[in-house]
Amino acid sequence: MTPNDFINKWQGMTLNERAAAQAHFIDLCHLLNEPDPITADKTGDWFCFERGAMKAGGGNGWADVWKRGHFGWEYKSPGKNLDQAFRQLQLYTPSLEYPPLLIVSDLERIIIHTAFTGTVPDQYTLTLNDLRDPSKLQLLKWAFSDPEKLRPIDTTAALTERAARQFGEWAEALCQRGHDSATVAHFSQQLLFCLFAQDIGLLSNQLFTRLLENGLKYPAQVEQMLASLLDTMATGGLFGSEAIDWFNGGLFADAVLVPLETADLKTLHSFTKLNWSAIEPSIFGTLFERGLDPKQRAQLGAHYTDPNSIMRLVAPVVLMPLRKEWQSVQKEMLQLKTAADAAKSPAVRDKQLTKLRALFTGTLERLNQFRVLDPACGSGNFLFLALKGLKDLEHEIILAGEQLGLMRAFPTVSPHNVLGIEKNHYAAELARVTVWIGEIQWMLQHGFSLSKNPILKPINIIEQRDAVVNADGSEPEWPTADVIIGNPPFLGGSKKRGLLGDDYFAALETIYAGRVPAGADLVCYWFEKARVQIETGKARAAGLVSTNSIRGGSNRKVLDQICQTTRIFNAWSDEPWVNDGAAVRVSLISFGEIKTPPVLNDERVAVIYADLTAGSSEIKMDVTTAKPLNENSGVSFQGSQKIGAFDISGDLAREWLALPNPHGRPNSDVLKPSWNGLDVTRRPRDVWIIDFGCTMSEMDAAFYEMPFGYVVENVKPERIKNPRPVRAKYWWRHGDTQPAMRKAINHLPRYVATPHVAKHRIFIWMHYSILPDKMLIVIARADDTTFGILHSRFHQLWSLKLGTSLGATPRYTPTTTFETFPFPIGLTPADTASHAIETLASGAIIPSVASEYRAHAIAIAEAAHQLNQLRDNWLNPPEWIDRVPEVVAGYPDRIIAKPEYAAQLKQRTLTNLYNKQPAWLVNAHQQLDQAVAAAYGWSTELNEAAILQQLLQLNLARAE
Structure with missing residues (x-):
C-alpha cells in the first residue's frame, strides 16, 4: 500500500472507532511494511489488539493495540477528543508494561507521545497528508521497529539541573541587592509554581x-499585576477575563512581593521557555534550595543524591513490606473471584463478591492511612519518592481490582x-512545594483529573522546628507514623559544640545522657529517637542515612x-553519597519490626551486626571493638607523600648518577628508586625520585x-602556592617526608610492604634503597617470620574486616588492621623489635626470639621463604630475563626481558x-597457614567466623 492509497482510503472516513480502528491499523502496517498483530503474534502475547480486561462498567479497556x-495505541472516532484517549492510555500504563510510546489516533490524525522514563516528553502530530513526507512516515516506522530512535535527547535530570540553577541564581541576585532572603524564597516559590x-x-x-x-511594556505596573495574580490564585476567581482556580494550600496565602527590575523580568520571562511540567521533584528541591539558602549558594553547581540511591531506603522500609502484604491480599482476592465465578447459587456468589469488595476497599484504606515521617526532610526528596511509591502501588491495586470486575476507584x-x-525555613516550605508538584505530576501522567477547591491541599504536616x-x-516529640525515613544532618562529634553552641551542646548531653555518647556525630x-519510636510502638521501622563512621567508635x-x-x-555498609553538595561515604541502615530476611549490601545474610557486618546466628561478634595493641606500635607506616613532580625516569636518573657535583657528593644521595602500589601489583615501572630527605636545607x-634544577623548574611553581605554609616554605622537600618511617627502616637490609589499596592483600619484600610512595604501607621488619x-x-581475614575500602577495593589501614592484629604469642612485633x-x-x-618460640618462628619463616621464592620464579623466569647490575653499587639488579x-x-x-590461584600457589599458602x-x-579447620572470633578474643585480652 502506498501513502496515496492509504490517504485516499481513509480521508473523510466517518466510521466510528469500533468499526474502523483495526482495519485502519492493519492498513497502516501494510503501508509501513510491518507485520500486523494477527500475523506477527498468533498468541497475542506481545503484539495484539484489545490489550486489557473487561471494565467494570462494560467494554474492553487498556489499549486498542x-x-x-514499543507502544500502547488508542483510537477515537473522527472529531473526538484525543487528549481523553491519551489520558486513558496513561491510566493503564502499568498494565501495558510502561511502553515508551503512547499513540492516539482519530483515523485522520496520529499523535505520538514519548513516555521514556527520565526524559522530557516529546510529541509528534501526523495528519493523513503528512504520510506523503518520507521523514514523517519514518517516525511511524520507528514506532513499530525501533522506538529508541524517538527517545528525547533532553533528560528530566538535565532539565531540572538547568532550571534549578538558573532560578537559584536569579533568586540569589535579588538577595544580593539587599532583599530579605526569606521573602525572596517565598516569592520565588510562588513564581516557580506559576511557571x-x-x-x-x-x-x-x-x-x-x-x-x-506586559510587565516589560509597563514596568511600573508589574508589581500590581503580580500581586493581583497571586491573590487570585489564593482564592480563585477572575484575573481579567481569565478564570483562575482556587490554589491556596498556604503557598498563596500572602503575597509579599520583591521589587523587580527590567533585567529581573527579562530573566524571569526566559524561564517560561523551559518545560516546567517535566521537572524532577526528587532532585529539584535540593538544587533550588541551594539558590534560596544563603548558606548553600556556594553549592549551586554541586551534584545531588540521585533518586535510585534514596530508594535503597524507601524500598525496604516503605514499599517492599506493603507490596508483600498486597501480594497476600491479591492471592486471597483471586480465590474469592474464582469461588464467585464458580458459584451456582446467586446468594453464594454475592457473598463471595461482598468479601472481595471488602478486602479490596480495606487494602486501599490501609494505604490511605499509611504515614511516612521524615524528621529531617530538607526539601522533601525522600518524602516525594515515598509518596510516589505509595501512589504507584495504589494504582496497581486499583487496576487489579478493575481486572477482577470491581468498579474503578479514584x-x-x-x-x-x-x-x-x-x-530550615527555606527547606520546609520548599518541601511542601516539592510534594505538591510531585503529586500533581503523578496525577496528570497517569490520566487522572486533579481534585480542586483547593488544588493545593494544605500541607500542615511538614513542621518547621528542631527534631x-x-x-x-x-526533648521534642515526633508524630506517630508507620515508618521513618530520612537523611539527618552530618556533623562530626568534635565539631558539635563549636557549630551548634554551648547551650545546644549542653541540651544534647542532658536529654540523651546514657543513650548517645557526648562524642557521637549529630x-x-x-537514630536513637527513631529507635525509641519503634520501641514505644509509635513507628514500625526506620531507614536512615549516616556517615559510614557510625559503624565504629x-x-x-x-x-x-x-x-x-x-x-x-x-x-548498605559503605556507599557513595552526596551531602551538602560534597561526595561522601555513607551507611544506609534500615531497622525495626519488619519481618524479612536480613539483606546486607544486596545479599541475603543470617544476621546484621552493629558494625554492619554479617555473620551466622551461632557466632556473634563485633570485630570493630578491637583495640590498638601496644606491642604493635611504631612498626607500620605509610610511605612518603611527595606533593609535586619529583618523579623522573630511570634513564634520566642514571644519566644524573654519572654526573659530578661541586661539593663532591654523588647524586645517589638524593636519587632513589621509587615504588608505589602499581609497582607491586603489576610490573616495576623503573621510576626514580628526587628526595632531599627530611631536613636538608635549600x-x-x-x-x-641537576636534581635541584629539575625541582626548581617542575615542583617549585606549584609548591610555593600550596595552602599549607610548611609545604610552601620547604618546597624542595616532599610534602610529607615520613621521618618516623625512614628512621624505622634506616638500618634494615629490606622491609615488608603492601599496597594501601589492592584487590588482593599481597605482601612483598622491598630493598632498602627503594623509597616507598604513600600508596604503600611499610612494615619495618626484615624477618620471614613476620612476613609469613x-x-x-x-x-588477611582480619585486615579485610577491620580495613576500609576505596569503592569496592579493600584498603589496608595500619591503625585498624596492623596495630590491632594479635600476632602469635612470642612472635609479636614487640618480641621481634631487636634487629638481631x-x-x-x-x-x-x-x-631473635625466646627459645620456646623458635620452632614456630622457623616453621613460619621456611614456609614464607618458600612462598616468596616460588612467586619470584614465576614473576621472573630465569630463561625469560637478563639481570643487569644497577649503576649504584649494592642496589638490586635491573630485570630486563629478553626480546622474545x-x-x-x-x-x-x-x-x-592471585587472580589465577594456580595449585602450587594454593599449596604454598596452605603450608604457611x-x-x-x-x-x-x-586447628587448621577453623572457619572464617571462628578465626575472627578467636583473634578478637586475643586482641581484647591483650588490650586490657
Whole structure:
C-alpha cells in the first residue's frame, strides 16, 4: 500500500472507532511494511489488539493495540477528543508494561507521545497528508521497529539541573541587592509554581508569560499585576477575563512581593521557555534550595543524591513490606473471584463478591492511612519518592481490582500520607512545594483529573522546628507514623559544640545522657529517637542515612542499642553519597519490626551486626571493638607523600648518577628508586625520585645541581602556592617526608610492604634503597617470620574486616588492621623489635626470639621463604630475563626481558597470579597457614567466623 492509497482510503472516513480502528491499523502496517498483530503474534502475547480486561462498567479497556516495548495505541472516532484517549492510555500504563510510546489516533490524525522514563516528553502530530513526507512516515516506522530512535535527547535530570540553577541564581541576585532572603524564597516559590501551573494548563492561554510580557511594556505596573495574580490564585476567581482556580494550600496565602527590575523580568520571562511540567521533584528541591539558602549558594553547581540511591531506603522500609502484604491480599482476592465465578447459587456468589469488595476497599484504606515521617526532610526528596511509591502501588491495586470486575476507584493516597520535620525555613516550605508538584505530576501522567477547591491541599504536616532539641531544652516529640525515613544532618562529634553552641551542646548531653555518647556525630541522635519510636510502638521501622563512621567508635553505641531492642534488616555498609553538595561515604541502615530476611549490601545474610557486618546466628561478634595493641606500635607506616613532580625516569636518573657535583657528593644521595602500589601489583615501572630527605636545607640541596634544577623548574611553581605554609616554605622537600618511617627502616637490609589499596592483600619484600610512595604501607621488619604471619589467612581475614575500602577495593589501614592484629604469642612485633636476625641454611631469616618460640618462628619463616621464592620464579623466569647490575653499587639488579619473551613477561604480575590461584600457589599458602595456625595453637579447620572470633578474643585480652 502506498501513502496515496492509504490517504485516499481513509480521508473523510466517518466510521466510528469500533468499526474502523483495526482495519485502519492493519492498513497502516501494510503501508509501513510491518507485520500486523494477527500475523506477527498468533498468541497475542506481545503484539495484539484489545490489550486489557473487561471494565467494570462494560467494554474492553487498556489499549486498542499494544506492542510490548514499543507502544500502547488508542483510537477515537473522527472529531473526538484525543487528549481523553491519551489520558486513558496513561491510566493503564502499568498494565501495558510502561511502553515508551503512547499513540492516539482519530483515523485522520496520529499523535505520538514519548513516555521514556527520565526524559522530557516529546510529541509528534501526523495528519493523513503528512504520510506523503518520507521523514514523517519514518517516525511511524520507528514506532513499530525501533522506538529508541524517538527517545528525547533532553533528560528530566538535565532539565531540572538547568532550571534549578538558573532560578537559584536569579533568586540569589535579588538577595544580593539587599532583599530579605526569606521573602525572596517565598516569592520565588510562588513564581516557580506559576511557571509549573502554566505548563500543565492550570494557568491557561500562557497567562503567566503574557503577564511578564506586559510587565516589560509597563514596568511600573508589574508589581500590581503580580500581586493581583497571586491573590487570585489564593482564592480563585477572575484575573481579567481569565478564570483562575482556587490554589491556596498556604503557598498563596500572602503575597509579599520583591521589587523587580527590567533585567529581573527579562530573566524571569526566559524561564517560561523551559518545560516546567517535566521537572524532577526528587532532585529539584535540593538544587533550588541551594539558590534560596544563603548558606548553600556556594553549592549551586554541586551534584545531588540521585533518586535510585534514596530508594535503597524507601524500598525496604516503605514499599517492599506493603507490596508483600498486597501480594497476600491479591492471592486471597483471586480465590474469592474464582469461588464467585464458580458459584451456582446467586446468594453464594454475592457473598463471595461482598468479601472481595471488602478486602479490596480495606487494602486501599490501609494505604490511605499509611504515614511516612521524615524528621529531617530538607526539601522533601525522600518524602516525594515515598509518596510516589505509595501512589504507584495504589494504582496497581486499583487496576487489579478493575481486572477482577470491581468498579474503578479514584486514588486517595496524597500529601496527607507524608509527614516531615525540618528546622530550615527555606527547606520546609520548599518541601511542601516539592510534594505538591510531585503529586500533581503523578496525577496528570497517569490520566487522572486533579481534585480542586483547593488544588493545593494544605500541607500542615511538614513542621518547621528542631527534631532533637526543643527551644526550652527539652526533648521534642515526633508524630506517630508507620515508618521513618530520612537523611539527618552530618556533623562530626568534635565539631558539635563549636557549630551548634554551648547551650545546644549542653541540651544534647542532658536529654540523651546514657543513650548517645557526648562524642557521637549529630546524626546519631536521629537514630536513637527513631529507635525509641519503634520501641514505644509509635513507628514500625526506620531507614536512615549516616556517615559510614557510625559503624565504629562512640557512634556505634546507637547501633548497639538498636540491635538490642530491635533488628537491622537491611543495610548498605559503605556507599557513595552526596551531602551538602560534597561526595561522601555513607551507611544506609534500615531497622525495626519488619519481618524479612536480613539483606546486607544486596545479599541475603543470617544476621546484621552493629558494625554492619554479617555473620551466622551461632557466632556473634563485633570485630570493630578491637583495640590498638601496644606491642604493635611504631612498626607500620605509610610511605612518603611527595606533593609535586619529583618523579623522573630511570634513564634520566642514571644519566644524573654519572654526573659530578661541586661539593663532591654523588647524586645517589638524593636519587632513589621509587615504588608505589602499581609497582607491586603489576610490573616495576623503573621510576626514580628526587628526595632531599627530611631536613636538608635549600642551600645544601642546591649542590646537587641537576636534581635541584629539575625541582626548581617542575615542583617549585606549584609548591610555593600550596595552602599549607610548611609545604610552601620547604618546597624542595616532599610534602610529607615520613621521618618516623625512614628512621624505622634506616638500618634494615629490606622491609615488608603492601599496597594501601589492592584487590588482593599481597605482601612483598622491598630493598632498602627503594623509597616507598604513600600508596604503600611499610612494615619495618626484615624477618620471614613476620612476613609469613602477615601473609597468612589469619591476617588477611582480619585486615579485610577491620580495613576500609576505596569503592569496592579493600584498603589496608595500619591503625585498624596492623596495630590491632594479635600476632602469635612470642612472635609479636614487640618480641621481634631487636634487629638481631638469623639466616637459616635455606636462606630464610628468623628474628631473635625466646627459645620456646623458635620452632614456630622457623616453621613460619621456611614456609614464607618458600612462598616468596616460588612467586619470584614465576614473576621472573630465569630463561625469560637478563639481570643487569644497577649503576649504584649494592642496589638490586635491573630485570630486563629478553626480546622474545617481552610480551609474556608483561603478563607476569602479582595481580594476575592471585587472580589465577594456580595449585602450587594454593599449596604454598596452605603450608604457611598450617605453620601460623600451629603458632597460635589452633586447628587448621577453623572457619572464617571462628578465626575472627578467636583473634578478637586475643586482641581484647591483650588490650586490657
